[in-house]
Amino acid sequence: MSQRRKKNSSDGETKPRTSFVNKFFRSSKLRPTKAESRQKSNDLEAADFQPSDDAQKTENILDAAKPLPSEMELGSRMEKNEQFLQKLGRKAVNKCLDLNNCGLTTTDVREVVALLPLLPDLEKLDISWNDLIGGTLRSVTQQMHLVSKLKILRLGSCRLTTDDVRALGEALEAIPELEELNLSWNSKVGGNLPLILQKFQEGSKIQTLELIDCDLTSEDGAFVGQLLPMMQNLEVLDLSINRNIGDSLNSIAQGLKSTSNLKVLKLHSCGLSQKSVRILDAAFRYLCELRRLDLSCNKELGGGFEDSSAQLATLEHLEVLDLHQCSLTVDDVTSLTQVIPLLSSLQELDLSANKKMGGSSENLLSRLRFLPALKSLLINNCALQSETFTALAEASAHLPALEVFDLSWNKCIGGNLKLLLETLKFSESLQVLRLSSCSLVTEDVAVLASLIQTGHLAKLQKLILSYNDSICDTGWAIFCQNMWFLKELTELDISLRPSTSRDCGQWFRHLLCAVTTLPKITEIGMKRWILPATQEEELERFHQDHRCSIHFDLGEFQEADFPRLN
Numbered sequence: 001m002s003q004r005r006k007k008n009s010s011d012g013e014t015k016p017r018t019s020f021v022n023k024f025f026r027s028s029k030l031r032p033t034k035a036e037s038r039q040k041s042n043d044l045e046a047a048d049f050q051p052s053d054d055a056q057k058t059e060n061i062l063d064a065a066k067p068l069p070s071e072m073e074l075g076s077r078m079e080k081n082e083q084f085l086q087k088l089g090r091k092a093v094n095k096c097l098d099l100n101n102c103g104l105t106t107t108d109v110r111e112v113v114a115l116l117p118l119l120p121d122l123e124k125l126d127i128s129w130n131d132l133i134g135g136t137l138r139s140v141t142q143q144m145h146l147v148s149k150l151k152i153l154r155l156g157s158c159r160l161t162t163d164d165v166r167a168l169g170e171a172l173e174a175i176p177e178l179e180e181l182n183l184s185w186n187s188k189v190g191g192n193l194p195l196i197l198q199k200f201q202e203g204s205k206i207q208t209l210e211l212i213d214c215d216l217t218s219e220d221g222a223f224v225g226q227l228l229p230m231m232q233n234l235e236v237l238d239l240s241i242n243r244n245i246g247d248s249l250n251s252i253a254q255g256l257k258s259t260s261n262l263k264v265l266k267l268h269s270c271g272l273s274q275k276s277v278r279i280l281d282a283a284f285r286y287l288c289e290l291r292r293l294d295l296s297c298n299k300e301l302g303g304g305f306e307d308s309s310a311q312l313a314t315l316e317h318l319e320v321l322d323l324h325q326c327s328l329t330v331d332d333v334t335s336l337t338q339v340i341p342l343l344s345s346l347q348e349l350d351l352s353a354n355k356k357m358g359g360s361s362e363n364l365l366s367r368l369r370f371l372p373a374l375k376s377l378l379i380n381n382c383a384l385q386s387e388t389f390t391a392l393a394e395a396s397a398h399l400p401a402l403e404v405f406d407l408s409w410n411k412c413i414g415g416n417l418k419l420l421l422e423t424l425k426f427s428e429s430l431q432v433l434r435l436s437s438c439s440l441v442t443e444d445v446a447v448l449a450s451l452i453q454t455g456h457l458a459k460l461q462k463l464i465l466s467y468n469d470s471i472c473d474t475g476w477a478i479f480c481q482n483m484w485f486l487k488e489l490t491e492l493d494i495s496l497r498p499s500t501s502r503d504c505g506q507w508f509r510h511l512l513c514a515v516t517t518l519p520k521i522t523e524i525g526m527k528r529w530i531l532p533a534t535q536e537e538e539l540e541r542f543h544q545d546h547r548c549s550i551h552f553d554l555g556e557f558q559e560a561d562f563p564r565l566n
Contacts, residue, residue: 095121100154101129109136116143124152128182134159141171150175156210157185162192169196179233180208190215190242194223202230209234213241218248225251229258238266240294246271253283262287268322269297277304284311292320296350302327305335313342324352324378330360341367348376352406358383366391369398377402380434381409390419397423406434408464414439418447425456433460436493437467442475449482461488466495466525473505480510484517493525495555501528508535512542515550527555 097119099112104127112127125147127133127140137160144150153175155168165188172178183189189196193216200206209231216224216239225248228234237259239245245252249272256262265287272295284290293315295301305328321343328336328351340349349371351357357364357379365388368374377399379392389412396402405424407413413420417440424430445465451457463486465471476494483489496502508531515521531539531554539552 095123095149096126097122097124098126099130100126100156102127103132104130105132106136109133109139113139113143116140117146119147121149122147123149125150126152126154128154128156128158131157131159134164135161137161137164138167141167144171145174148175149177151177152180153178154180154182155186156182156212160186160188162188165189165192166195169198172196173199177205179205180210181206182208182210183214184210184212184238185214187213187215190220191217193220197223197227200227200230202232204231205233206231207233208236210236210238211242212238216242216245218244221245221248222251224248225253225255228252228255231259233261234259235261236264237262238264239270240266240268241270243269243271246273246276246298249276249279253279256283257286260286261289263289264292265290266292266294267298268294271300272298272304273300274302274304277301278308281308281311285314287315288317290315290318293318294320294322295326296322296324297326299325299327302332302356303329305332307335309335309339313339315343317345318343319345319373320348321346322348322350324350324354326354327356328354329356333357333360333364337361337364337367340364341370344371345373346371347373347401349374350376350378351382352378352380353382355381355383358388359385360388362388362391366395368392369395372398373401374399375401375429376404378404378406379410380406380436384410384412386412386416389413389416393419393423396420397426400427401429402427403429404432405430406432408434408436408438411437411439414444414468414470415441417444421447421451425451425454427457429459430457431459431488432462432464433457434462434464435468436464437497439470440465440468441470442472445471445475445479449479452485453482455485457486459488460486461520462491463489464491464493466493466527467497468494469496469500469502473507476505477507477510480507480514483511483514487518488520489518490520491523491525492521493523494529495525495527495553496529498528501530503530503532504535509538512538515542515548516546521550523551523553525553527553529554 097115102108104112109132116122133140133155137155137158158164160168160183165186172181183196189211193211193214214220221239221242221244224239224245228237239252256265276298280295321340323336326332333356340346349368351361361382361384365379368377377396384392384407389410396405407420413435417435417438424433483492504526511524515524
């Protein structure tokens with residue numbers, strides 16, 4: 001770059017360089033330069049005094065020849081900032097400055113501070129995942145008044161200190177247009193939340209507040225509850241992985257009644273209890289716009305839905321319901337059977353890791369047929385039994401929009417996969433099918449191969465068949481011989497269990513042949529399958545002949561990762 005500048009100078013070239021920083025500033029409304037101000041003044045005086053043409057030309061020549069210090073200084077700073085952004089591999093795009101995960105140093109922070117005054121129209125600043133920001137944020141927040149149009153501020157995982165938190169609280173008043181604030185993964189936010197948000201006023205424009213894993217205390221939770229009525233525009237509230245706020249849920253739920261625009265509520269792993277369901281249920285009828293509800297990984301929640309889920313059915317716009325790992329009981333399932341089928345807008349349902357569902361969810365699973373918009377259904381590790389699996393298989397025929405289906409870790413599927421495949425052949429949307437550790441046998445993959453051969457599952461992108469060690473070499477051979485019909489496939493996993501290992505059979509040759517006809521495949525999981533020397537040679541020849549980018553993951557035994565050559 002310096003050599004190019006020297007050459008331009010020696011050639012007498014005076015045309016300014018156009019950089020991405022220059023382009024950025026063109027979209028910002030900078031203060032007028034002295035030349036612009038003087039031109040406006042001349043325009044205003046033109047009616048009273050008109051200089052001669054010669055005088056005007058002379059003045060114009062003098063103006064052009066006389067450099068303005070402010071312009072020179074601005075150009076120098078812009079060039080320096082361009083170099084700074086180039087060093088980080090980033091650039092300023094329109095009104096966005098994204099420096100997340102750049103490994104910023106304290107010196108870099110000073111560069112960011114110098115950059116902010118040049119960005120008066122900045123609307124998004126993301127410096128998340130930069131550990132060394134901690135302890136230096138005050139120098140940034142002191143410039144916040146210069147970017148008063150800021151709408152999005154992300155400071156996730158910056159190791160903020162208590163002083164940083166205090167400085168941020170003081171600065172937020174200077175950015176009244178703020179719509180999104182993300183402070184996730186900063187433990188010092190916990191216990192200090194009022195210092196940050198205490199200046200939020202009624203009518204705040206904040207739409208998204210994310211405080212994931214901030215070590216919030218019950219007092220912080222109570223403060224959030226008191227603050228919510230002031231945030232009438234709030235659409236996203238994520239308090240996940242704050243295990244102590246369950247004790248202040250009464251206050252939070254009371255505040256939620258004033259957030260009628262809320263679309264996303266995430267309380268994943270928040271220490272919720274049976275009582276919490278009743279408290280939240282009372283608030284649900286005020287959240288008529290809610291689209292996403294995440295109550296997952298609250299293991300003490302089990303039993304809470306028995307008598308407290310009636311208002312859940314009023315969430316007529318709900319699209320995502322996540323209840324995985326909530327220790328749901330038989331009575332919970334009975335109650336949810338009356339509610340979930342009424343959520344006609346539901347697109348994603350996660351009931352995974354609720355093992356007590358296995359023998360009691362037949363009615364619930366059979367009624368999933370009333371959710372025609374369902375795109376993702378996760379029921380892995382639910383200890384399904386033959387009757388419940390049969391009910392699910394029959395219901396799946398009525399889910400035309402289904403794209404993701406995860407049934408992993410349900411042993412009853414082994415030997416019975418045909419029941420499901422008979423209904424999935426009507427699916428034209430399925431993209432992901434996960435059947436890991438389902439005790440599948442050779443007959444199961446033979447039926448799967450037959451279904452594939454007839455042109456069904458044509459849109460499948462990911463097929464996970466790992467940890468099914470009972471499938472013999474004949475079964476894998478039949479499957480691999482028909483795999484080439486899956487033209488959209490990008491990932492296949494047939495890895496063995498961690499406790500076992502096996503030599504690859506002759507089917508490996510069929511796998512390589514099929515892969516040559518699959519234009520999109522990039523990942524083949526084969527952990528703990530051992531390739532004899534002859535098959536290693538076949539794999540190497542495959543790479544040399546086809547020059548494709550496919551990662552054969554053989555785990556700790558062998559590894560084959562081939563780059564694409566153009």
